[in-house]
Amino acid sequence: MKESIEQELKKSQRKSAKPMLWISMISMTMMFAGLTSAYVVSRSRADWVSFNLPNAFNISTTLIVLSSFTFLMAKRFIKKENQQLTTLFLIATLLLGLGFVYFQFDGFSQLYQEGLYFAGDQSTVKSSFIYGIAIAHLVHIFAGLIVLIVVLFNQLSKKYSASNYLGLELGAIFWHFVDILWVYLFFFFYFIR
DSSP states (O other): OHHHHHHHHHHHHHHHHHHHHHHHHHHHHHHHHHHHHHHHHHTTSTTOOOOOOOHHHHHHHHHHHHHHHHHHHHHHHHHTTOHHHHHHHHHHHHHHHHHHHHHHHHHHHHHHHTTOOSSSTTOOHHHHHHHHHHHHHHHHHHHHHHHHHHHHHHHHTTOOBTTBOHHHHHHHHHHHHHHHHHHHHHHHHHHOO
């Protein structure tokens, strides 16, 4: 009886997990749509300044795209019951994610050195928008890194298999979402100056 209840609970959790994740991602998308819309509207201001994005953002974009690929490979190998390659690709994803964060901070350091500040007397509306939107994205990246660490821990604890990899799959969906979100923001800032 108790085992039957536990199985039903797991089954209902599996059914509701993906829709709940999609709902949260839709709300995050709406937040960033609002922020980038405000950025576009503010472009008509007289104090708007134009500048090029630092090269560090090109590197971070490459790393985040590669991390999506490595997470896809991890998911592919867990379906094949290859625990070793799954773990290897999850570690690679984590390292690429950390590299992304490093180059993000490097890029913002370059912007700061060019005199573009988030707040204060010397800040501009544009630089405040860029910092604000990027900080919001970094919060999501840190959440993604926490999710990735949990997925990696569960993988090392042998909790995933070809028939039970929901946590890994949910982590991958969220990671891909955060990656796609950054690629959108990168091209948005690159083309809409």
